[in-house]
Amino acid sequence: xxxxxxxxxxxxxxxxxxxxxxxxxxxxxxxxxxxxxxxxxxxxxxxxxxxxxxxxxxxxxxxxxxxxxxxxxxxxxxxxxxxxxxxxxxxxxxxxxxxxxxxxxxxxxxxxxxxxxxxxxxxxxxxxxxxxxxxxxxxxxxxxxxxxxxxxxxxxxxxxxxxxxxxxxxxxxxxxxxxxxxxxxxxxxxxxxxxxxxxxxxxxxxxxxxxxxxxxxxxxxxxxxxxxxxxxxxxxxxxxxxxxxxxxxxxxxxxxxxxxxxxxxxxxxxxxxxxxxxxxxxxxxxxxxxxxxxxxxxxxxxxxxxxxxxxxxxxxxxxxxxxxxxxxxxxxxxxxxxxxxxxxxxxxxxxxxxxxxxxxxxxxxxxxxxxxxxxxxxxxxxxxxxxxxxxxx
Numbered sequence: 001x002x003x004x005x006x007x008x009x010x011x012x013x014x015x016x017x018x019x020x021x022x023x024x025x026x027x028x029x030x031x032x033x034x035x036x037x038x039x040x041x042x043x044x045x046x047x048x049x050x051x052x053x054x055x056x057x058x059x060x061x062x063x064x065x066x067x068x069x070x071x072x073x074x075x076x077x078x079x080x081x082x083x084x085x086x087x088x089x090x091x092x093x094x095x096x097x098x099x100x101x102x103x104x105x106x107x108x109x110x111x112x113x114x115x116x117x118x119x120x121x122x123x124x125x126x127x128x129x130x131x132x133x134x135x136x137x138x139x140x141x142x143x144x145x146x147x148x149x150x151x152x153x154x155x156x157x158x159x160x161x162x163x164x165x166x167x168x169x170x171x172x173x174x175x176x177x178x179x180x181x182x183x184x185x186x187x188x189x190x191x192x193x194x195x196x197x198x199x200x201x202x203x204x205x206x207x208x209x210x211x212x213x214x215x216x217x218x219x220x221x222x223x224x225x226x227x228x229x230x231x232x233x234x235x236x237x238x239x240x241x242x243x244x245x246x247x248x249x250x251x252x253x254x255x256x257x258x259x260x261x262x263x264x265x266x267x268x269x270x271x272x273x274x275x276x277x278x279x280x281x282x283x284x285x286x287x288x289x290x291x292x293x294x295x296x297x298x299x300x301x302x303x304x305x306x307x308x309x310x311x312x313x314x315x316x317x318x319x320x321x322x323x324x325x326x327x328x329x330x331x332x333x334x335x336x337x338x339x340x341x342x343x344x345x346x347x348x349x350x351x352x353x354x355x356x357x358x359x360x361x362x363x364x365x366x367x368x369x370x371x372x373x374x375x376x377x378x379x380x381x382x383x384x385x386x387x388x389x390x391x392x393x
Contacts, residue, residue: 028104
């Protein structure tokens, strides 16, 4: 390579590729810390990224110097020692860069795909929870009675305000008796026939309010409602409906944000927000699943979570390998797997070549300086490796 590319062009290429390599490491570790600890100050993530990049840069420099020392050692034993030491830095570089490059590549390029998959799965499981809760929290027999009572209560209100027969007239008492057949413990407010002037609107409203409260109280205290804990079931059912609607709406917005997005190079904030929404949805899903399961154990057959582990772990160095293993059916997985190794081999080769070139140029500069000094003093060197007489030993 050094004999083909001019040294200035080589240095320019080397600096460019080294900068790209170290920036990739910086980005990978910074994104990992930033997404793993979103509530911490961003300076922590930047510090971690810089530390990783500088550390790998120092290891590369040490590797280059050791390889150069091995090439110019005075003995084979010393050369072998330097080479063994250089392999220590190779191992450190491979380890640190593998984590950083894998994390960066997987997060940036595979991240949108993983997020979209997890969003689809999360919304589907939230829907499953809502549908299962609607069935599991019902008390069909009691709800049938309740529907009839509410219908007849509406009829009673209409009779109380019926023109020409306002109050508890014969028709109103008949409607009340129909309700009593459904609620045997229900007692009338008065056994007398109460006729009220249709112009006395406030009195009529008070009468309607009194009967409504009495009937609903009897309905809510029905033995079926007490034994089946209807009030708790109903409150929980409403809670499930409201929570699922809220989280489904939030996840739907994230899907819209990710639509058509092929990378997260400039959208790490979107990744953080999406994972935060998935985490919140997952926590709510698990809580509601357990609470509904207390009334209907069959609902515990639903998945234990919304399945967003891949999105939560894709930026975590210790988890990215398991994420890739779970995605072996994708061609991109194999590219990300070999990318760190290829980048490491390239950088190790370039560092060694750069060290060799630097040494060669130092030697050449020394020779030129010595030649200039000797030319200035008119001295002819008749011995040594730089003899001006090629036939002189």
